[in-house]
Amino acid sequence: MDPRSTSADHDIVDELRRAGLERGGFLALSAATGAGLAVALRNGTSLSTGVVDLGAVISHVETELRPRWVLWGPETMSLVRAGQRVGRSWNLGAVHRLLNGGWHADPARIWASVHGLDGDALPVVTPVDLFTAPVEAGAADEPLRADGYLDPEWLTADFEWTPKRLSRWAQLAAQVAVLQEARLVELHDRPRARSTARSESAAELLCAELSVDGLPMDRRTAEAIIAEFIGPRPRTDAEAVEQRSARDAEVLRHSSNAGYDLRNPAQVKSLLRGIGVELPDTRAWRLEAIRGTHPLIDALCEWRKAERIATTFGYGWLDEHLGADGRLRGEWSGSDGAAGRMTASAGLHNMPANFRSAVAAEAGHVFVRADLGQIEPRILAAVSGDAALAAATADDDLYLPVATQLGVDRATAKVAVLGAMYGQTTGHGAVALRGLESAYPVAMRYLTEADLAGQVGRDVRTHGGRLIRTGSANRSELGDRDSRSRAAAQGRYARNAMVQGAAAEFFKVWAVTVRSRAAALDARIVLCLHDELLVHAPLERGDAVAQLVADCLVDAARQWAPNESVRFVADVSVIERWSDAKP
DNA sequence: TGCGGCTATTG
DNA sequence: CACAATAGCCGCAG
Incomplete structure (x- = not known):
């Protein structure tokens, strides 16, 4: 178990092979500036190096062994910032969220969760003062406390990493990955859960890449659009204030009282x-409805x-x-x-x-834009196993056969x-x-059962295994409503989360498949929008990437859906501007 | 200064 | 104006 040190003389790939790492095997990574990096295998073997070129080592290991990089979470950004685009990952934070729902995924909570410890009773850092005995040097190299929790000192921003500590940290990550995998296997009614863990982890890699790469945007066009609404860029603060009050005055001049805010x-x-x-309120759609009745209304709409x-x-x-560089970046x-x-x-x-x-x-370059058609009802057909609704997905526009079935027009069916x-x-x-109830009873029962679970605060899991928490935790907006409407709201939440959540899982399977296969064509995903992908590709590869994106959808459906009864469709186009796509 | 309400935008 | 999200400004409580 002692961490072995490696150096340029000893090839880390050889050492990993000797230690038993197979292609695609778990390889936990921890790294810190100035302290080098450490890796650990699932059998506990750990190797560490001194100060190294993080990118070079990862690149070498990735090429030779293509491991499944086990990361606590934040290291994903470090990896991508170091220029690395690894193929496979096991993101402990992402898997934790899959298993437990919610948003929290810090190492202390993840560790507590896989060991069955109370996540609401995490130890906190005790402030150092005159009355606190300094921690012994030896003890500080062990993050695991006697009570089973992780030492919170290890989670502070200014923690002093050493090669020895990095090794231990990587060992713990490898242990957590193994425990998480075991938990996923135990979800017998969600056989896809392990696969979801892998695609969600890959989605974290994609997210880090999206954050670093950004979305190509033409600044001059963007500024021209802004100028249409609010005029040229103000050169001083005073000018900005002036423009603002000029906009206000354009509305207020239609009123006898110009003092309103x-x-x-x-x-x-x-x-x-x-x-x-x-x-009753002043929302835009109410104002739009009475546009033209008074100049003030129109001016107010424009002002908004x-x-x-x-x-x-x-x-x-x-x-x-x-x-x-003309890239719009967000987190x-x-x-x-x-x-x-x-x-x-x-x-x-x-x-x-x-x-x-x-x-x-x-x-x-060009964009390849692809958006899934009517994804949520198709997802519902797949996860509920409703044969009649699945039959409707054979149509490009599933609302047409549904409308026929219900004896209503398409708009009503939708x-x-x-x-x-x-x-x-x-x-x-x-x-x-009520027509839906009789035409698609299996799908409707699927929704109703989720609704009932939500109403009584019973947690549910999506098709891919994500826990949807409907209990006390996690949601805050249900404060002062009375209990009946709160229960109803939780029911609607759970009902929708089963569909929206499954759609998100499926979308991510598609996206990470595209990510992985588009790399060979020098194409990169630059935007994900729930059911839409925007891929930036070399001009001459546009058509090939479009074909690839369509192929990936077929593969994603085969991988994710319980069977092949549901058809998924995508509209794919090769364009130069996002606005070039059909409406 | 933090938080809920209102508003607008997207899927 | 259902389900989800980000994000700005305002009024109000502490």
Whole structure:
């Protein structure tokens, strides 16, 4: 178990082979600036080096052995920042979130979880003062405490890493990976869980790469779009203030009282009351509905659009997130706290659609854009095993056969299906909903059971094995509602999470398959948008990448879906700007 | 200064 | 205006 040191004289690949590492085997990695790196195998063997070129060692091992790199989590970014694009990973944080739901995935919690310790009773760092005896040097090399928890000192930002400590840390990571794998195997009713662990881990690699690479964006086009709404870039703060009050004045001149604050919803209501309009709230869709009835309404609608650009998607946004290299960068997360979709900051997931013309491929490159068609109802058909709904997926537009089956028009069928997945029980869709119950009983029962579980706070698991927590933890927005509507909300949440979560798992399988196979064509994924992929590819490889993306969908479906009864479809196009895609 | 409410945008 | 997310500004409590 003693860590062995390796050096340039001793080839680390040979040592790993001798230690029993097979191609694709678990290889835990820990590294710290100035302290070198350490790796550990699942059998406990650990090797460490002194200060090394992290990239060179990883690259060598990756080429020769293609291991499954076991990472606690944050090392993923270090790896990618060091220029490494490894193929396989086992991300302890991602697997922890899969097994336990929620968002927390720090090493202390992960360790406690796989050892059955209370995650809400984690030890905390005791402040060092005159009355605290200094920790003995020997004890500080062992992170495992007598009570079974990890020493919180090891998790602090200024922890002093040594080769010996890195070795131990890697050993622990390897142990956790083995324990997590065992837990996944125990999920007998979720046979896909181990596979999901691997694809979710690969998605973490993809997220790190997306964070580092960024989205190609043409600054001049973006600035022109901003200028359309709020005018040229202000040169001074005073000029910015002036532009802002000029925008306000354009609305207020239609009112007799110019003192109202347009940014205060209550005052906007008063403003509207002044022209004889009484609204329950001042949301855009309510204002749009009465557009043209008074010049103030129209001016207010325009003001709202401009204000949105000025505050969120204006020059400040570009300055903060668009690099000198023309890449828009945000932080990517592989799975959010709820159903496990990917998230991104810097507006990458909620950029107004009119900015898509600014998202442009670089010279000599094209985008391959692909989006999944009607993914959620197709996912529902697959995970529920509803043969009738699966039959409808044979159509490019599944709402057409569903409409025929229900004896309603397509629009009604669509609203009903979406309403069923979101948990809507009232309104126009409610009548058609009863038609769904009789036409697709298996799918509807799948949703209802998730709903009931959510209502009573019983956790559920998606098809791929992700725990959806519906109990007390994790959700905060259910504060002061009464218990009945809270239960109903939790029911809708669980019902939808089973579909949205499974769709997210499937999407990630597709995305990581594309990631892995597009590399050989020098193409890289630059954006993931829940059901849409944007791949940046060399101009001459555009068609080949488009074909590859379509092929990967077939493979992803074969790998992820319980059987081949459900058809998944994607619209794939080769374009120069994101806006070139069909509506 | 932190938090809930309101608003807008995306899938 | 159901399900999910990020993100800004405002008013209010501490």
